[in-house]
Amino acid sequence: MKIKAPNTALPTLPLYTEEELILGIRNKDQVMFGYLYDHYCGSLFGIIRRIVPEEESAEDILQEAFVKIWNNIGSYDAGKGRLFTWMVNLTRNLSIDHTRSKLYKTGLKNQGLSNSVNKINRQQSVAQNTDQIGLKTVVEKLKPGYKELIDLLYFGGYTQDEVAKELNMPLGTVKTRTRAALQQLRELMK
Amino acid sequence: MNIEAYQASGILERYTLGLSTPEENWEVESLAALHPALRSALDSLSDALETYAKAHALAPPARVKDALFKAIHETETNSIHPTERGRIIPLNRKSATEAVAMPFMTYAAAAATILLLASAGLNLLLYKSWKAAEQNLALVDTEKSRVAGRMEVQKASYVQALKDLNILKNPELVKMELKGAALAPYAKAMVYCNFKTNEIFLDVRALPAPPDSMQYQFWAIVKGKPIDAGMIDLCKPTDTCGIHPMNPVADAHAFAISLERKGGCVQPEGQIYASFGI
Numbered sequence: 255m256k257i258k259a260p261n262t263a264l265p266t267l268p269l270y271t272e273e274e275l276i277l278g279i280r281n282k283d284q285v286m287f288g289y290l291y292d293h294y295c296g297s298l299f300g301i302i303r304r305i306v307p308e309e310e311s312a313e314d315i316l317q318e319a320f321v322k323i324w325n326n327i328g329s330y331d332a333g334k335g336r337l338f339t340w341m342v343n344l345t346r347n348l349s350i351d352h353t354r355s356k357l358y359k360t361g362l363k364n365q366g367l368s369n370s371v372n373k374i375n376r377q378q379s380v381a382q383n384t385d386q387i388g389l390k391t392v393v394e395k396l397k398p399g400y401k402e403l404i405d406l407l408y409f410g411g412y413t414q415d416e417v418a419k420e421l422n423m424p425l426g427t428v429k430t431r432t433r434a435a436l437q438q439l440r441e442l443m444k
Numbered sequence: 445m446n447i448e449a450y451q452a453s454g455i456l457e458r459y460t461l462g463l464s465t466p467e468e469n470w471e472v473e474s475l476a477a478l479h480p481a482l483r484s485a486l487d488s489l490s491d492a493l494e495t496y497a498k499a500h501a502l503a504p505p506a507r508v509k510d511a512l513f514k515a516i517h518e519t520e521t522n523s524i525h526p527t528e529r530g531r532i533i534p535l536n537r538k539s540a541t542e543a544v545a546m547p548f549m550t551y552a553a554a555a556a557t558i559l560l561l562a563s564a565g566l567n568l569l570l571y572k573s574w575k576a577a578e579q580n581l582a583l584v585d586t587e588k589s590r591v592a593g594r595m596e597v598q599k600a601s602y603v604q605a606l607k608d609l610n611i612l613k614n615p616e617l618v619k620m621e622l623k624g625a626a627l628a629p630y631a632k633a634m635v636y637c638n639f640k641t642n643e644i645f646l647d648v649r650a651l652p653a654p655p656d657s658m659q660y661q662f663w664a665i666v667k668g669k670p671i672d673a674g675m676i677d678l679c680k681p682t683d684t685c686g687i688h689p690m691n692p693v694a695d696a697h698a699f700a701i702s703l704e705r706k707g708g709c710v711q712p713e714g715q716i717y718a719s720f721g722i
Contacts, residue, residue, distance in 0.1 A: 296501030317512045334473045336490040343462045389499035433454035440492040
């Protein structure tokens with residue numbers, strides 16, 4: 255897949271501050287919303303694709319997520335955290351809901367989420383821009399166990415309990431490692 | 445609150461990963477608002493994960509953006525019911541049914557708003573009727589104490605009237621009227637005298653109010669000589685005066701009331717205000 259301008263380009267220079275974006279979208283400014291989409295669709299789509307393997311469903315969820323962002327931006331409270339965190343939570347919940355209902359419908363419930371996540375992990379050979387390559391090399395510096403943990407929790411929609419079962423690890427260890435993993439990630443991203 | 449210990453519990457990481465419970469979320473957000481150290485720790489975690497997500501970004505096909513803006517444009521331009529805007533335009537045929545978002549929360553919010561308004565209205569109504577009842581009660585209360593006061597007065601005057609009646613019932617009493625002197629023409633008092641028992645009763649009807657240092661004294665005249673028959677305590681206008689027993693004096697043939705210094709005198713010194721038989 256090739257990235258085509260202007261629709262899916264990830265702007266390198268922010269044109270608006272987060273406050274301006276939020277205010278603009280609250281006032282139903284579609285240009286601002288387009289900027290928000292361009293800026294975050296890749297990151298959010300990356301997360302969706304980790305949870306929802308089918309490309310078509312993932313695209314639907316991405317659209318649904320942004321419609322929700324457009325409609326519910328008023329309920330986002332900047333005092334409580336970053337806009338991106340809010341958007342990720344919203345998107346991930348949609349994805350997990352989709353996967354769970356899908357697994358249930360197709361009788362695959364017992365297999366859990368792991369299969370779909372692993373499948374997606376193997377599909378991660380999609381083209382990336384230069385920004386991403388730089389980031390990728392940073393991420394690669396994460397301890398392998400840590401990366402797996404973050405992937406399961408952040409992208410996989412796993413709870414810490416589920417991770418403990420999946421990795422056959424005591425819950426306490428999962429909790430300690432989660433903290434250590436994010437600490438390392440934070441250090442790497444500095 | 446030990447912020448380091450709180451952070452060491454790993455709650456911030458779980459919060460940032462979206463793993464915490466709604467109660468924990470509320471706790472983290474409240475504490476972060478209070479402690480800038482927590483706020484910046486949260487922000488740096490969020491930023492790290494944002495970068496992590498960016499590192500794993502996948503560009504979606506352009507048709508998603510087109511469909512998204514079509515959906516938004518459609519709902520923004522012809523939305524009659526704002527709660528229904530943002531209908532999903534299915535990108536793929538098979539997912540058409542899944543994509544329509546049921547605005548359950550919107551309905552719930554609307555229902556809650558209606559209930560809240562109804563409750564507020566009812567509260568206002570109840571508050572008003574409570575206020576009115578309270579005012580009525582206060583009125584009734586005032587009225588009650590007024591009636592009670594009047595009852596007291598009535599009772600006192602009834603008791604006095606009974607006493608007076610008991611005195612006047614005696615057929616042996618001789619009634620005499622003391623008339624005002626020239627300096628107080630309207631002064632008036634009644635004297636009831638029992639010449640067998642020497643009892644004397646005085647009923648002052650009208651006398652000028654005496655100065656503070658002065659008091660009226662009642663005199664019985666026996667063989668031309670005034671004899672102290674007692675001091676007169678004038679009642680206040682509201683009080684019930686009635687008939688009062690005075691000092692018994694034998695063989696009195698005349699009576700007088702004079703204004704004397706407080707406590708009275710052995711012999712009258714002041715002017716006479718009312719008299720009988722002089």
